[in-house]
Amino acid sequence: MRAVESALAGxxxxxxxxxxxxxxxYAVFAYAGLRAVIVGSRQTSDVELRDLLEHDVYKPxxxxxxxxxxxxxxxxxxxxxxxxxxxxxxxxxxxxxSTDRTMDRLIDAFALVEEPRVWARRLPxxxxxxxxxxxxxxxxxxxxxxxxxxxxxxxxxINLARYPLIAPVxxxxxxxxxxxxxxSRLFVKDDAVVAVGGTVRALNGAEFRGGRPVxxxxxxxxxxxxxxxxxxxxxxxxxxxxxxxxALLIISGAFGLFRREAVLTVGGFWTETVGEDMELVMRLHxxxxxxxxxHRIVFSPDPICWTEVPADVGTLRRQRxxxxxxxxxxxxxxxxxxxxxxxxxxxMLAMPYFVLFEALGPxxxxxxxxxxxxxxxxxxxxxxxxxxxxILAVLHGVLLSQVAxxxxxxxxxxxxxxxxxxxxxxxxxxxxxxxxQLLTMERFLATLQAxxxxxxxxxxxRAGIPSG
Amino acid sequence: MAAILAxxxxxxxGVVLEHTLRSAGHDVDLVRGLIDGREALTTGQYDLVxxxxxxxxxxxxxxLRDVRHRFGRALQVLVLTGMxxxxxxxxxxxxxxxxxxxxxxxxxxxxxxxxxxVRS
Amino acid sequence: xxxxxxxxxxxxxxxxAIAIEAVPLGYLTWxxxxxxxxxxxxxxxxxILVxxxxxxxxxxxxxxxxxxGYQLVSARLEAALVERRxxxxxxxxxxxxxxxxxxxxxxxxxxxxALVGLREVLRGSQSDRVASLLESYGxxxxxxxAATAGRVPARLxxxxALAxxxxxxxxxxxxxxxxxxxxxxxxxxxxxxxxxLATVEEPGxxxxxxxxxxRALQRGHLPVGIVEEVLVLAEMAAAPxxxxxxxxxxxxxxxxxxxxxxxxxxxxxxxxxxxxRFLTHPDAEVRAAALRATGRLGFLAExxxxxxxxxxxxxxxxxxxxxxxxxxxxxxxxALVTLSERLGDRSxxxxxxxxxAMASLxxxxxxxxxxxxxxxxxxxxxxxxxxxxxxxxxxxxxAVAG
Numbered sequence: 001m002r003a004v005e006s007a008l009a010g011x012x013x014x015x016x017x018x019x020x021x022x023x024x025x026y027a028v029f030a031y032a033g034l035r036a037v038i039v040g041s042r043q044t045s046d047v048e049l050r051d052l053l054e055h056d057v058y059k060p061x062x063x064x065x066x067x068x069x070x071x072x073x074x075x076x077x078x079x080x081x082x083x084x085x086x087x088x089x090x091x092x093x094x095x096x097x098s099t100d101r102t103m104d105r106l107i108d109a110f111a112l113v114e115e116p117r118v119w120a121r122r123l124p125x126x127x128x129x130x131x132x133x134x135x136x137x138x139x140x141x142x143x144x145x146x147x148x149x150x151x152x153x154x155x156x157x158i159n160l161a162r163y164p165l166i167a168p169v170x171x172x173x174x175x176x177x178x179x180x181x182x183x184s185r186l187f188v189k190d191d192a193v194v195a196v197g198g199t200v201r202a203l204n205g206a207e208f209r210g211g212r213p214v215x216x217x218x219x220x221x222x223x224x225x226x227x228x229x230x231x232x233x234x235x236x237x238x239x240x241x242x243x244x245x246x247a248l249l250i251i252s253g254a255f256g257l258f259r260r261e262a263v264l265t266v267g268g269f270w271t272e273t274v275g276e277d278m279e280l281v282m283r284l285h286x287x288x289x290x291x292x293x294x295h296r297i298v299f300s301p302d303p304i305c306w307t308e309v310p311a312d313v314g315t316l317r318r319q320r321x322x323x324x325x326x327x328x329x330x331x332x333x334x335x336x337x338x339x340x341x342x343x344x345x346x347x348m349l350a351m352p353y354f355v356l357f358e359a360l361g362p363x364x365x366x367x368x369x370x371x372x373x374x375x376x377x378x379x380x381x382x383x384x385x386x387x388x389x390x391i392l393a394v395l396h397g398v399l400l401s402q403v404a405x406x407x408x409x410x411x412x413x414x415x416x417x418x419x420x421x422x423x424x425x426x427x428x429x430x431x432x433x434x435x436x437q438l439l440t441m442e443r444f445l446a447t448l449q450a451x452x453x454x455x456x457x458x459x460x461x462r463a464g465i466p467s468g
Numbered sequence: 469m470a471a472i473l474a475x476x477x478x479x480x481x482g483v484v485l486e487h488t489l490r491s492a493g494h495d496v497d498l499v500r501g502l503i504d505g506r507e508a509l510t511t512g513q514y515d516l517v518x519x520x521x522x523x524x525x526x527x528x529x530x531x532l533r534d535v536r537h538r539f540g541r542a543l544q545v546l547v548l549t550g551m552x553x554x555x556x557x558x559x560x561x562x563x564x565x566x567x568x569x570x571x572x573x574x575x576x577x578x579x580x581x582x583x584x585x586v587r588s
Numbered sequence: 589x590x591x592x593x594x595x596x597x598x599x600x601x602x603x604x605a606i607a608i609e610a611v612p613l614g615y616l617t618w619x620x621x622x623x624x625x626x627x628x629x630x631x632x633x634x635x636i637l638v639x640x641x642x643x644x645x646x647x648x649x650x651x652x653x654x655x656x657g658y659q660l661v662s663a664r665l666e667a668a669l670v671e672r673r674x675x676x677x678x679x680x681x682x683x684x685x686x687x688x689x690x691x692x693x694x695x696x697x698x699x700x701x702a703l704v705g706l707r708e709v710l711r712g713s714q715s716d717r718v719a720s721l722l723e724s725y726g727x728x729x730x731x732x733x734a735a736t737a738g739r740v741p742a743r744l745x746x747x748x749a750l751a752x753x754x755x756x757x758x759x760x761x762x763x764x765x766x767x768x769x770x771x772x773x774x775x776x777x778x779x780x781x782x783x784x785l786a787t788v789e790e791p792g793x794x795x796x797x798x799x800x801x802x803r804a805l806q807r808g809h810l811p812v813g814i815v816e817e818v819l820v821l822a823e824m825a826a827a828p829x830x831x832x833x834x835x836x837x838x839x840x841x842x843x844x845x846x847x848x849x850x851x852x853x854x855x856x857x858x859x860x861x862x863x864x865r866f867l868t869h870p871d872a873e874v875r876a877a878a879l880r881a882t883g884r885l886g887f888l889a890e891x892x893x894x895x896x897x898x899x900x901x902x903x904x905x906x907x908x909x910x911x912x913x914x915x916x917x918x919x920x921x922x923a924l925v926t927l928s929e930r931l932g933d934r935s936x937x938x939x940x941x942x943x944x945a946m947a948s949l950x951x952x953x954x955x956x957x958x959x960x961x962x963x964x965x966x967x968x969x970x971x972x973x974x975x976x977x978x979x980x981x982x983x984x985x986x987a988v989a990g
Contacts, residue, residue: 013620020617027606034599041590042744043772047708047752048779050478053522054550054571057817083526118975120936177524182589188813189775191842210503210525302589388637395644399609399651403602406655409662410591410598421659425652479670480705483677491685574712575681 008375015368016389022357023396029241030403036244037236037301037407044302049181052188053087059187060088061180061257062161066153067093067171071101075109077171080211082110082137085177086184090139092157093171094128097147103130106142110134123155123268131160150253151269151276158260158268166260168269168277173254174203174212174306183257183303192296194262194284197243197251198303199235202228204311213306216413218420223316225427226435227309232404236301243299247345249285249354251297253277255305262288262295273333275326282334285346289337304413317442324362324446331359362444394432401428469493470586474518475505475528476548481571485518488575489582501525509535516544516585519565521556529556529563536564544585548573591666594658596741601654605647612640669698676702683721684714693725700727701749708752719755719787728755735777736761744776751780754787759797766804774808782821798825802832806839815846819854826854834862841871848877852884860887867895872904879910888917900926905935912938916945916953923949924956931973932966939968943976954980 052058063081067074074093081091095102106112112132126148134140145156154168165184169175183196204227205219218225242248251258256277266287269276281297288295310316331354338355340347372389375381405424408414415421469492474485477500489496497512499505502525509517517535521528532545547560547568557568566588567581616636676699682688684706691699700722707718722728731753734746747765750758762784765777781801788794801822805815819826833839833847848866851859863885866878879899882888888896896918899911912930916923923945930942946953946960954977961973 016620017617020613024610024613027609031599031602031606034602037590038595038599039741039744039772041592041595042741042748043776044589045748045751046478047748050522050550051779051817051821055817055820057813057820059813085522085524085526116975116978118971177526188817189811190771191811191813210501212525382634384634385637388634388641392637392641392644395641395648396609399605399644399648402648402651402655403605406598406602406651406658409655409659410595412589412591416663418659421656425656478709479674480677480702480709483674484681484706484709487678487681572709572711572715574710574714577712 005378005380008371008378008380011368011371012375012381015364015371018364018368019393019396023400025353025357026237026396026400029245030237030400031241032244033237033240034403034407036240036299037410040300040302044182044185048185049178052181052185053085057188058087058181059165059184060090060163061086061165061167061184062157062163062260063089063091063180064154064157064161064166064168065091065093065171066096066150066157066168067098067102068096068147068150068153069098069100069102070171071098071105073172074102075105076211077173078106078110078140080174081169082140083177083211084175084180086180088139088163089180090141090161090163091137092160093140093142094153094157094160095142095144096149096153097126097145103142103144107132110140110142111136112140112142117160119160121159122264123159125152125156125159128156128160149271151271151273154276155268155271158263161260164260165257166263167255167257168253169256169305170254170307172308175255176304176306177212179255179303179305180257183255183300186298186300187257187259190296192294193298194259194288194295195251195281195297196257196303197239197248197297197299198255198257198305199239199301200231200252200254200305200307201235202231202309203306204228204309206306213413216415216420217417218415218423219311221311222427222430223313223435224309224311225423226431227316229401229405229424229427229431231309232408233401235299236404236407237400239299240301242350243297245345245349246296247350248297248299249282249346249350250278251281251299252305254307255303257303258284270333273326273329274322275330278326279330279333282330282337282346285343286334286337289343289346313438317439320439320442321446321449324359324443325450327354328359328447328450331355359447362440362447365440366444394429397432397436398428401431469495470515470582471495471513472497472516472518472582473505473508473512473514474498475500475502475523475531476518476520477501477522477524478520481520481548484575485578488578492579492582494582502528502531505531506534509538514543516546516582518546518548518569518582520548521560522550529559532560532563532565544588546581546585591662592745593665594662598654598658601651605651608643608647608650609640612636612643616640672696672698673702673705677706680706680718680721684717690721695725695727700725703727704749704752707754719753722753722755723757728753728758732758732761735765740770740773743773747773747776747780751776751783754784756784756788756793759784759788760800763797763800763804766801766808766810774810775814778805778808778810778814778818779821782818782825785825786821786823788825794825795828798822798828799832801825802829802836805829805843806833806836809840810843812842812846812849815843816849816853819846819850826850827856827858830854830856830859831862834859834866841874844869844871844874845877848874848881852881855885857885857887860885861889864889864892864895867892867899872902872907875899876904876907876910879907879914883910883914883917886917888914893918893922897926900930905937908933908935908938909941912941913945915942916948920949920952924952927953928956928960928964928969931960931964931969936968936972939972940976943972946973947976947980 112134114130115133117131126146128143128145130144132142183198186196187193203213204224205217206213207215266283270279273279337343337347338351372386472489472494474496476482482498486496486498499508502523519528544566547565549556549568550571566585569578569581619636680702683690703722731746731749735743762777762781766774768774785797788797830847830850851863863878863881866874869875896911896914899907902908915926927942927946931939933939946957957973957977961970964970
C-alpha cells in the first residue's frame with residue numbers, strides 16, 4: 001500500500017511539474033510570438049507592397065488547389081483564388097477523381113477547354129487525365145486525375161506548376177486578397193527562406209462581400225467561438241513563437257508558400273500520412289540539415305487565410321482525431337531528428353516539445369486525471385489540493401488565451417463589437433471547462449488507434465473536404 | 469460641373485482626388501473598392517469614373533470591362549495606374565478607357581485630363 | 589494589417605503578467621520537488637497553491653482589463669487619428685495651392701504623416717515643395733535620428749517614413765544603415781536609400797550617392813531579391829550602381845547576380861560587354877545570371893560565343909537552361925543546330941527553352957521545329973517540338989488572317 005501511495009504521490013508531483021513547465025514554456029513562446037508580431041508588423045509597410053505591385057520585383061506563384069467532390073463550393077473557391085491581388089500567378093486545380101459534378105461545374109463556370117499539354121513529371125503520382133485551361137482566366141488550369149488522396153493531388157499539381165513559388169491551399173480556403181503578396185515578400189527579403197506559413201482564422205459568423213469576410217461577428221455556437229480563441233492562440237502565440245525561435249515544425253495545409261525547387265528536391269508530399277502539411281515541413285528541415293544547406297522556414301502573422309471551422313462537436317472530434325494521428329505518424333517518421341544536435345533547434349527543442357507535450361500530452365493528462373481520482377478515493381490526496389490545482393490549470397490556459405485574444409484585438413480587421421470581445425473572453429474560459437478535456441480525450445483515443453491503423457486509410461481521402 | 473465617381477483604396481490619394489476635383493467645381497463620390505464601385509454605378513448618375521487598377525478586391529480592369537458593357541461609351545473612364553505598369557495602361561486603353569493618369573500624379577495634370585474627358 | 593498603437597504596452601502588460609505568475613509558480617514547483625519521498629502535510633501545500641491561484645487570477649485580470657480597455661480606446665483613438673490626418677492632407681493641399689499660409693512649427697505627428705503621404709502621391713513641383721517642407725520643419729532630421737538609434741521597431745518605422753519622404757539630405761544616413769548589424773534594418777534601409785537616391789537630380793550628386801550605395805550593398809550581403817529591388821527603385825541611379833558593382837572586386841556572388849539581372853531587366857545595353865566578362869565567372873549562379881542578362885539584352889559579341897556554347901554542355905540544369913535561351917543569339921545556322929541538339933536534353937526545362945528559342949527565330953526556326961517534330965531521333969524532342977508548334981498556331985492564324 002505504501003508503494004502504491006508513493007507511486008501515486010510521485011505521479012502527482014510529476015503531473016504538477018509537467019504542467020508548470022508546460023505553462024512556463026507556453027508563456028515564453030507567447031512572449032516570443034508577441035515580439036515577432038510587433039517587429040513583423042513594421043517590416044512590411046503598405047508602401048512596400050505598393051512598390052511590389054507596381055514594379056516587377058516579385059516571384060510569380062502557382063496556387064495549388066486539390067479538390068475532391070466539392071461541386072457545391074468549388075466554383076466560389078476557385079473564383080476567389082483567381083481574383084487575388086498579385087501581378088503574376090496561376091491557379092492549378094486538381095480534381096482527385098471526383099465522382100460528383102465538380103469538374104462539370106468548373107467547366108461551365110470558367111469556360112474550360114481541353115489543352116494537350118506536355119509537362120515534366122518530376123513527382124510520381126496516379127495518372128493524370130484531362131488537363132484544361134480556362135478561356136476566361138488564362139492563369140487557371142484544371143486537371144483531372146485518378147483518385148490518390150490529397151498529397152497525391154498536390155504532387156500532381158506541383159508537376160503541372162511552372163512558377164518558382166507554390167502555394168498549396170485547401171479547396172475551401174478563402175485567402176485574403178493580399179495574402180500571397182505578403183507571404184511572397186519574405187522570399188525576396190531572404191534568400192534562405194524555403195517556406196512561409198500564414199495565419200489561419202475562422203470565417204464562421206463573418207459577413208461576406210465579394211467572396212471575402214468584411215465584417216467579423218461572433219458565430220452562433222460556443223464550439224465555433226472556442227475555436228476562434230484556439231486558433232488565435234495557436235497562430236499568434238504558438239507558431240509565431242516557434243518561428244522566432246527558428247524551430248517551426250508546421251505550416252498549415254490551408255495556406256502555405258514554398259519554393260518549388262525545395263519541395264521537389266525533397267520529393268513532394270508524402271502520401272502515407274493524414275498530416276501531409278506538417279510532414280513536408282519536417283522533411284524540409286531534415287533533408288536540408290542533412291545536406292548542410294542553410295534554410296529558414298518562417299511564420300508571418302500578416303498573410304491571412306480564412307477557413308470554416310466545424311460547428312458541431314462530432315465533426316470537430318473527427319478532425320482532431322485525424323490531426324493527432326497525423327502528428328504521431330509524422331513524429332515517428334522523423335524520429336531520427338529527436339534530440340539530434342545536427343538538426344539544431346528542431347531536434348533539440350521542437351521535437352522533444354512535440355513528443356512530450358503534444359503527442360504524449362493526452363496520455364499524461366488522462367493518466368494524471370485517473371491518478372488524482374484514485375488518490376482522492378484512497379485518501380492520500382486532499383480534495384482542496386485537487387480543486388486548487390484544477391483551478392490553477394484552468395487559469396493558466398485561460399491566461400494565454402486572453403493574451404491571444406489581445407493580439408487579435410490589435411489587428412485592423414478584428415471582432416469590433418464590445419459584446420463580441422466579451423463573448424471571446426467567455427469562450428476562453430469555456431474552452432478549459434469542457435472542450436479542452438473532451439478533445440484531450442479524443443486525442444487520447446487517437447493515440448490508441450494510431451497503432452491499429454483502423455480507419456486510417458478511409459480518413460485519408462477525405463482530408464481536404466470542408467467539414468462544415 | 470461634372471459628376472465624378474472615384475474608385476480608389478489608398479486614402480491619401482482619395483483625399484487628394486476629392487480636394488483637387490471639388491476645388492475645380494466637380495461633384496465627387498469616393499469609394500474604396502470594386503464592390504462599392506459597382507453599387508455606386510447602379511444607384512448614381514456619373515459623367516466620369518476615375519478607376520484605380522490595383523484594388524484590394526480585384527483588378528480595376530474587370531470593372532472597366534463591365535462599365536463598357538453596360539454604358540457603352542457614354543461614361544468616360546480615366547484609369548489610375550502605377551508608374552511602371554505599362555502593360556496595364558495598354559490593356560486599359562484597349563478595353564476602352566478614355567485616358568490614364570499615372571501615380572504619382574500632379575493635380576494640375578489630373579484636372580487637365582479630367583476636363584478633356586468631360587468635354588468630349 | 590495591424591494597429592500601430594498599444595502593441596509595446598501590451599507586451600509590457602504580458603511581461604508583467606508572466607512575472608506575477610512565474611514567481612509563485614516557481615516556488616510551488618520548487619517546494620513540490622523538495623517534498624518527493626518525504627512525509628507530507630498538506631497544509632502548507634494548500635497555502636502555497638492558494639497563493640499561486642491568487643497570483644494567476646491577478647495576472648489574468650490585468651491582461652483582460654488591458655485588452656478590454658484597449659478595444660474601447662483604440663477604436664475611438666484611431667478614428668480620431670484618421671480624421672485628423674485627412675484634415676491635415678486637405679490643409680497641406682491648400683498650403684501647396686497657396687490658398688493657406690504654412691502652419692507654424694512644431695508640427696503634430698499627424699501633420700507630418702500627412703505630409704509624407706503626400707510626398708508619395710504627388711509628382712512634380714508640388715512634390716518637390718513637400719520635400720522641402722519636410723526639410724524645413726525638421727521632420728526629415730527627426731526621422732533620421734529615429735532611424736539610427738533605438739529599438740528596432742521604432743527604427744523600422746522611421747526608415748519607412750524616410751522611404752516615402754525621399755529627402756536627399758537623409759541619403760547618407762540611410763546608406764550607412766545599409767551596413768547595420770540587424771538584417772531587417774539593412775533591408776529597409778536599402779529600399780529607402782534607393783528610393784531617395786532616385787530623387788537626386790544633379791548627375792554629380794547622383795553618381796556619388798550611387799557609388800556610396802554600391803559600396804554599402806557590397807558590404808551588406810543583402811539578399812538577391814532586395815538588391816534587384818534596389819536597382820529598380822533607384823531609377824536613373826541604377827546604371828551607375830550597376831556599373832560600380834560590376835567593376836569592383838570582391839563583390840559577393842548574390843549581389844553580382846542581382847546587378848547582372850538588373851542589367852537585363854532595365855535593358856542597360858551599355859553594359860553588354862561587361863556582362864560578357866561574367867560568362868566565365870567561377871561561380872555557377874553568376875554565370876547563369878550573365879547568360880540570362882545577355883539573352884535579355886539581345887546582344888552576343890563574337891568573342892563570347894564560345895562561352896555560351898560551352899555552357900550548353902554544363903552539368904547544372906539551370907546553366908543549360910539559360911545558355912539555351914541565349915543560344916538564339918548565335919549566328920543563325922549555328923543557333924539552329926545547337927538548339928536542335930538541346931531539344932533532346934535530359935532536362936524537360938532545357939528542352940522547353942530550346943523549343944521556345946527556336947520558335948523565336950521566325951520562319952527558319954519554325955521550319956526547323958517542324959523538322960524536329962517529324963524526324964528528331966529523340967522521342968521527347970519530337971514531343972516538345974510538336975507542343976511548341978501547336979501553341980503558336982493561334983498566333984500564326986491571327987498573323988495570317990489579320
